[in-house]
Amino acid sequence: MKQGCKRISALFLCLALLAGPVRAATIWGYQEGLALTEENGLWGYSNVQRQLVIPIRYNSATSFRLGLARVEENGKLGIIRTDGTLLISPAYGTLNHLYSGLYIAQLGTRWGIVSLLPFPDGQGGTTQILYDFVYDSIVMATMGGLDTVILSRGTQQTFLPVYQITDLMLSKQIPSARFPLTQDDLPNFSDVSPRDWFDVWVDIACNVGLMEGVGGSRFAPGQTLTVAEALQLAAEMESRQTGDSFHTQVHSDTVWYRPAVNYCQASGIISANEFSDYERPVTRAEMAKIFAATSLAKSMADRNDISQVKAAIPDVKAGDYAADAIFSLYAKGVLIGSDSKCTFRPNDTLTRGEAAAIVSRMARAEQRVTLF
Structure with a gap:
């Protein structure tokens, strides 16, 4: 069952198994870790190792933007994500993004x-x-x-x-409505390259307003996430999901993270005194426990069978700290592991780039992953 995690190979760009290095094809500029690739008038996508990860089959295609690309097959338009999964099947003569994942579409001579x-x-x-x-x-x-x-x-x-x-x-009841995508709003950080695996996740996390840079036009993708930052993210997601006003308020506390800590305690995300040091690095298990306790996580339907999840993750077992939270987020398609074996590394720390990937899948349902 552990082989099921290999279905997410396009999300782990190093696992591009569909083909070897692209031959006799033209690779265009990279965007969000993938490059348009053309051969004999047809298009696909290659990763930074010049391996084809989305087959050359489309009559036309666009570069990825916020994890989405428009493709044309047999004269009809559809939408795919970065692992090639079709989100809108190619069926339309016109398909133009309107707002937050809604598209103005033409079917024959009629519009919808x-x-x-x-x-x-x-x-x-x-x-x-x-x-x-x-x-x-x-x-x-x-x-x-x-x-x-x-x-x-x-x-x-x-x-x-x-x-x-x-x-x-x-x-x-359209999923992710509280985390709308704005198509023309992309960040521009000096330390995030279009070739980086985390570029797509930084784009989405910033676009939906869950993360921002650290100043000086930097995102600091390799910087370790702290407990305080994890709680700030959880508070933001909780407030957005429940529709209350925490995320719209201006908080003037002298300790920047205290309002988020208090809000997470009041919301039942953490208990009082659960953490004694908010400025230390958060572990991956602690992050999972915090995020799984949000209303957003609780509202998500499972995409992966929980029994398969429990059997697949090699370094988390029932009874471990935060095991139920970790299993839950894998089942919901939010956590996918750090390799093809679904390895979680519960005691390791978390980078801001990794956090961007996780909160992007929390916020945007189209990015959640079916593992098996």
């Missing part, structure tokens, strides 16, 4: 709006169609100073102000 993430259809199943394909056109315009989506059908028009989209997504 589709979601990157499936949501309940009200009949016991799921759908990705938010607005059905019954419209003559769907366009963006500015009305009364507000960005507005205009859906036209004959002489009738439906107006959807962009600022209302998050509430609409929440009402439809």
